[in-house]
Every structure is written in structure tokens, then in C-alpha cells.
Amino acid sequence: MSAALVEIRGLSVHARTEAGEAHILRGLDLTIGRGRILGIVGESGSGKSTLASCLLRLLPANISRVEGSIVMDGTDLLRLGPAAMAEWRGRRIAAIFQDPMTALNPLFTVGTHLVDVLRRRFPDLSRGAALARAEAMLETVGIPDPPSRLDAYPHQLSGGMRQRVVIAMALSVQPDLLLADEPTTALDATIEAQIVDLLGRIRRDFAGSMAFISHHLGLVAELCDDLCVMYGGLVVESGPTEAVLARPRHPYTRALLDCEISEGDTGRLVTIPGEVPPVTADVEGCIFATRCPHVAPACLAGQPPLASVGPERRAACVRSFEILP
Ligand SMILES: Nc1ncnc2c1ncn2[C@@H]1O[C@H](COP(=O)(O)OP(=O)(O)OP(=O)(O)O)[C@@H](O)[C@H]1O
Ligand SMILES: [Mg+2]
Incomplete structure (x- = not known):
């Protein structure tokens, strides 16, 4: 090791x-x-x-x-x-748990979640740049058609897709x-x-x-x-x-x-x-x-x-x- x-x-x-x-x-x-x-x-x-x-x-x-x-x-x-x-x-330190809903707010879109995490972690990031990075993160975690998924709410996604979003959020903070x-x-x-x-x-x-x-x-x-x-x-x-x-x-x-x-x-x-x-x-x-x-x-x-x-x-x-x- x-x-x-x-x-x-x-x-x-x-x-x-x-x-x-x-x-x-x-x-x-x-x-x-x-x-x-x-x-x-x-x-x-x-x-x-x-x-x-x-x-x-x-x-x-x-x-x-x-x-x-x-x-x-x-x-x-x-x-x-x-x-x-x-x-x-x-x-x-970032964490992912069994239930992706513990990390997702049903009232906010996938894009809002990712942009929030990114801008909290990188305060100098503009909203546009954060959105672009959010899209790229969704791509990285294998979510099809990232631009349209940014506007989706958690309940519109399957359990597996939700967990991918949470993984994208966790990775966003590097x-x-x-x-x-x-x-x-x-x-x-x-x-x-x-x-x-x-x-x-x-x-x-x-x-x-x-x-x-x-x-x-x-x-x-x-x-x-x-x-x-x-x-x-x-x-x-x-x-x-x-x-x-x-x-x-x-x-x-x-x-x-x-x-x-x-x-x-x-x-x-x-x-x-x-x-x-x-x-x-x-x-x-x-x-x-x-x-x-x-x-x-x-x-x-x-x-x-x-x-x-x-x-x-x-x-x-x-x-x-x-x-x-
Ligand atoms: N706050 C607490 N007060 C009292 N006992 C607790 C508390 N938290 C956990 N325990 C007990 O400690 C033990 C370990 O719990 P823990 O949740 O860490 O196990 P785990 O390995 O994650 O189990 P699982 O595979 O079921 O998730 C269990 O017997 C649990 O009931
Ligand atoms: Mg446990």
C-alpha cells in the first residue's frame, strides 16, 4: 500500500x-x-x-x-x-449513502443541486460555468442526455439514476x-x-x-x-x-x-x-x-x-x- x-x-x-x-x-x-x-x-x-x-x-x-x-x-x-x-x-470528504434521497431535495432540480454544490465549493465559479460543469459531471456518471436531465426533479429519475446524480454531486467537490x-x-x-x-x-x-x-x-x-x-x-x-x-x-x-x-x-x-x-x-x-x-x-x-x-x-x-x- x-x-x-x-x-x-x-x-x-x-x-x-x-x-x-x-x-x-x-x-x-x-x-x-x-x-x-x-x-x-x-x-x-x-x-x-x-x-x-x-x-x-x-x-x-x-x-x-x-x-x-x-x-x-x-x-x-x-x-x-x-x-x-x-x-x-x-x-x-464526500459521502454517498444507501438512499439517494437523503442527499436530494425533492423541490429542486438536478441542475440546482449540482450548481449549488459546485458554487459552494468553488465560489469564484460563475453560474454559467457551474452549469457547464454540472452537465459534464452528469456525462461522467453515465446519465443519458445531460442537458435535459439538469431540469429534471429527483422523483422523475429512477433509483439508479438518482444515485448517479448523488455520485456526481460527491465528485463535484473533488x-x-x-x-x-x-x-x-x-x-x-x-x-x-x-x-x-x-x-x-x-x-x-x-x-x-x-x-x-x-x-x-x-x-x-x-x-x-x-x-x-x-x-x-x-x-x-x-x-x-x-x-x-x-x-x-x-x-x-x-x-x-x-x-x-x-x-x-x-x-x-x-x-x-x-x-x-x-x-x-x-x-x-x-x-x-x-x-x-x-x-x-x-x-x-x-x-x-x-x-x-x-x-x-x-x-x-x-x-x-x-x-x-
Ligand atoms: N446511536 C446508537 N445508540 C445505540 N446503539 C447504536 C447506535 N448506533 C448504532 N448502534 C448499534 O451499534 C451496532 C453497529 O451499528 P452500525 O449501524 O454501525 O452497523 P452496520 O455495520 O452499519 O450495520 P448494517 O450492515 O446493518 O448497516 C448495531 O448493533 C447498532 O444497533
Ligand atoms: Mg450500516
Whole structure:
């Protein structure tokens, strides 16, 4: 991996809930390489969206504590004041979510959305120049007949087209980091594949890094240079996608892959027996111990740190080489 754009160390997020204190992230370490696409996978509840919210510093009100660091280009985002962070969100980090309507106002046309984003980001841009650039952005994201689409309202577009508009808005700010949290989950499989294909293609003109969160290991394998596997609020394995998938070094990654294979060509993750520990649970040993077929006394001593298990590869398992030769 080239130099890091983002280095997250020991990220813990706690929340107040009726059932007690929730440990949503439990000391997570993660690196996003410069100019790389990082895939983040893990079952529902593993903390993927919370991680994205931390990067954007848009956390729900009941979050009681955030610890650790998120260093991007030498700045710890967790230590920025609200105004400085808003500035980073508008310029350096852009995000796409599952539902494109979260980013679109039904009362405004596609053109208005794009021109607004462009002129906020580049205040010297004239309205005419912004419109021309908006048209070019629609072309880039594969929207047919851009001039007429500029006048369309969000409801006049299909879900896939709306997500393309949101991607165009995100790219318009020329961010250093594009965060995509399940951007294709609400779309049908064909459209999903087209959007992933688009994200792969735009990287030629996009100098930044991308973090692509998904349940869908097959898509991640296609799109992402690097892979990070989350479980129970932690990263349990990370490394170059091909190497991780060819030879997983954490039993959870192995289990995810086995599910994928047993699911055949649908490529969806099926469930692994058992459940992610509840966020309110205090976990003493390895976070995966309750579901791991290889659990041994050594696993219960404490959460194993993410340790080097090969070139640019890390895994959080004390038995890695014993059980996954
Ligand atoms: N504000 C909150 N207060 C209490 N618990 C929360 C809060 N936000 C998230 N959680 C819990 O933390 C865990 C992780 O949630 P998160 O949404 O980050 O997971 P995810 O990996 O994105 O899941 P999915 O794949 O379903 O989107 C879940 O158990 C969730 O219920
Ligand atoms: Mg989520």
C-alpha cells in the first residue's frame, strides 16, 4: 500500500442506551491508502456505518464517548472544532449513502443541486460555468442526455439514476476521500452492478481515495484494492483484497468466504451460526470467540491486537497460523 491518507487508531465509540452503555466501536484500527479503494465488509451490526459517521463527525446525540484518533493528512478529525469539521466535510470528504434521497431535495432540480454544490465549493465559479460543469459531471456518471436531465426533479429519475446524480454531486467537490455506505443496497442487482462499474471507472479521473462499505463480498472483490473485515466494532482483518480472499488469516473472514461460496453466484453473505455480541456486552476475550469453531483458552485472555500476518496484511487472531495454515 502507498502512503496512508487516513489512519484510524484505537477508535472507540460508546452510546447511552436503555439497556446500558453500548460499545459500538471497540478500539478499531484502520488505514485508507492514498488513491486506493478500500472495501469495508462485515455483517449487520458490526459498526460499519458508525465508522462512516465518525469520519464525517456526524454522530447521533446519544453517543457518550468517542476515543482514539482519525488522522487524515496530519490532522486529527476528532480534534477539529465544528466549523473546521464542516469545512472538511464540504471539501475533503464526500459521502454517498444507501438512499439517494437523503442527499436530494425533492423541490429542486438536478441542475440546482449540482450548481449549488459546485458554487459552494468553488465560489469564484460563475453560474454559467457551474452549469457547464454540472452537465459534464452528469456525462461522467453515465446519465443519458445531460442537458435535459439538469431540469429534471429527483422523483422523475429512477433509483439508479438518482444515485448517479448523488455520485456526481460527491465528485463535484473533488474530495480527497469519497465515502460510500452501501450505495447499491437499495438497487436491484443489474443496476447495482452498473453503479459498481461506474465507481470503478471514475477512479481514472478521481485522484482521491474511496471507502466502499458493503455486505456484498463479491462486489467488494471486484472494486476494491484493499479489504477490511469488521466484526463486533473492530477490524479483525485487513490487507490487499486479492491476498485476503485467497488466504484469509482470521476465522471470521474464512467464515464469510465459506458463506459466499455456499451461496453460489448470488454472491450475498449468508449468516454464520450465532450472532454478533450485543453492543451492550462487556467482552473480555476475542470478540469472535463465541462463534469461532477454533476457540481455545488462549483466545479468552483478551482481544488479540491486529498483528502483521504477511506483507501489508494484519489479522486479530492468536491462532491464525495454527488454524489457517
Ligand atoms: N446511536 C446508537 N445508540 C445505540 N446503539 C447504536 C447506535 N448506533 C448504532 N448502534 C448499534 O451499534 C451496532 C453497529 O451499528 P452500525 O449501524 O454501525 O452497523 P452496520 O455495520 O452499519 O450495520 P448494517 O450492515 O446493518 O448497516 C448495531 O448493533 C447498532 O444497533
Ligand atoms: Mg450500516
